[in-house]
Amino acid sequence: MSEATATIADTAQAPAEGPVFAVKNLWKVFGPRAERIPGDTELHSLSPAELRERTGCTAAVRDVSFEVNKGEVFVVMGLSGSGKSTLVRCLTRLIEPTSGELSIDGEDVLAMDKARLRELRRHRAAMVFQHFGLLPHRSVLDNVAYGLEIQGVGKAERRAKALEVVEKVGLQGLEQRKPGQLSGGQQQRVGLARALAVDPEVLLFDEPFSALDPLIRRDMQEEVVRLHREEGRTMVFITHDLSEALKLGDRIALMRDGRVVQLGTPEEIVGSPADDYVRDFVRDVARADVISVRSAMRPAEADEETTGAALAPDAKVTEAIEAVARTGSPVRVMDGARCLGVVDHAGLLAVVAGTTAAPAPNVPGKGEVVA
Numbered sequence: 001m002s003e004a005t006a007t008i009a010d011t012a013q014a015p016a017e018g019p020v021f022a023v024k025n026l027w028k029v030f031g032p033r034a035e036r037i038p039g040d041t042e043l044h045s046l047s048p049a050e051l052r053e054r055t056g057c058t059a060a061v062r063d064v065s066f067e068v069n070k071g072e073v074f075v076v077m078g079l080s081g082s083g084k085s086t087l088v089r090c091l092t093r094l095i096e097p098t099s100g101e102l103s104i105d106g107e108d109v110l111a112m113d114k115a116r117l118r119e120l121r122r123h124r125a126a127m128v129f130q131h132f133g134l135l136p137h138r139s140v141l142d143n144v145a146y147g148l149e150i151q152g153v154g155k156a157e158r159r160a161k162a163l164e165v166v167e168k169v170g171l172q173g174l175e176q177r178k179p180g181q182l183s184g185g186q187q188q189r190v191g192l193a194r195a196l197a198v199d200p201e202v203l204l205f206d207e208p209f210s211a212l213d214p215l216i217r218r219d220m221q222e223e224v225v226r227l228h229r230e231e232g233r234t235m236v237f238i239t240h241d242l243s244e245a246l247k248l249g250d251r252i253a254l255m256r257d258g259r260v261v262q263l264g265t266p267e268e269i270v271g272s273p274a275d276d277y278v279r280d281f282v283r284d285v286a287r288a289d290v291i292s293v294r295s296a297m298r299p300a301e302a303d304e305e306t307t308g309a310a311l312a313p314d315a316k317v318t319e320a321i322e323a324v325a326r327t328g329s330p331v332r333v334m335d336g337a338r339c340l341g342v343v344d345h346a347g348l349l350a351v352v353a354g355t356t357a358a359p360a361p362n363v364p365g366k367g368e369v370v371a
């Protein structure tokens, strides 16, 4: 008890080095006497339909644990009804978890009072929704400044900040338009700018692009990648779209029936699916776009270390295919001046055919000596 109190008090001064969000054994159960479900292990093995039949309850989030690290894009992916929205809404208690532990920067979210929660949602973890929630009678600029207005920021300051983020998301020139005079993609940019204006520690995206047409959607995904690259802001991104998850995620939590069935990098999920469900999910992914040359290489023979095209260890196999096809020789995988190995025709084909061993997390990496 006292330990928890100390943690909360300490966060005021101590910049957190640990994870941004830490979630442990989190449950959200909807239905009558929901709170009895997490503790009743006999019920845990039931399918959602059996659980509903036996108890009248739906376990939207079942015993989920993970951490979101500072600066990463953490994607929550799964089919409709798998529990993504419920899970992410639990992070700021827009939905009240049934049980488990939840903290942000070491501060217990479940212990927060109303004022602290409001502060959490307004300043620390801003949400970008699929339905942009824009105020129709306000200009773009005023919509963007809205979050600052409710924080009580003065007019001149919020205008300056709003102008800055409007430019950041590529809406300059449209500041005085009303939302109804914008395309769907532009409206989504306003929603994004509004969330960015309050300079939150974490941005939470709830399927923000799923209503957009494919080309605009791609633009917006690139926008997120760019913003992330420029700012390094922590992001939690919900999507049911695998290619979006693979494109944006540093790590992906793949959900099924309220559980996280696999948590890993795109490469781990595609290269070593945890079970048949995940394998089936990723079956049609172009593996060469996701698997890195680090996972496809073999040790270099003596003369191979010094000649031929070179790629960084995280380069994708697609790039190596291009280089091998062009030069006809194996490509060196270089960590700075050090040759970690080479990728040749056989290694590349094995990735494309899906016959490579799973990408091992312990393949030679930075700082390791390669014989």
Ligand SMILES: Nc1ncnc2c1ncn2[C@@H]1O[C@H](COP(=O)(O)OP(=O)(O)OP(=O)(O)O)[C@@H](O)[C@H]1O
Binding pocket: 030, 031, 058, 059, 060, 078, 079, 080, 081, 082, 083, 084, 085, 086, 087, 240
């Ligand atoms: N308020 C509620 N009352 C009862 N059941 C709910 C409630 N909200 C969600 N559920 C159920 O919880 C499960 C998870 O829903 P959730 O909306 O989190 O899934 P999702 O993965 O976000 O789906 P989608 O992609 O369709 O938004 C579903 O079975 C849903 O029917």
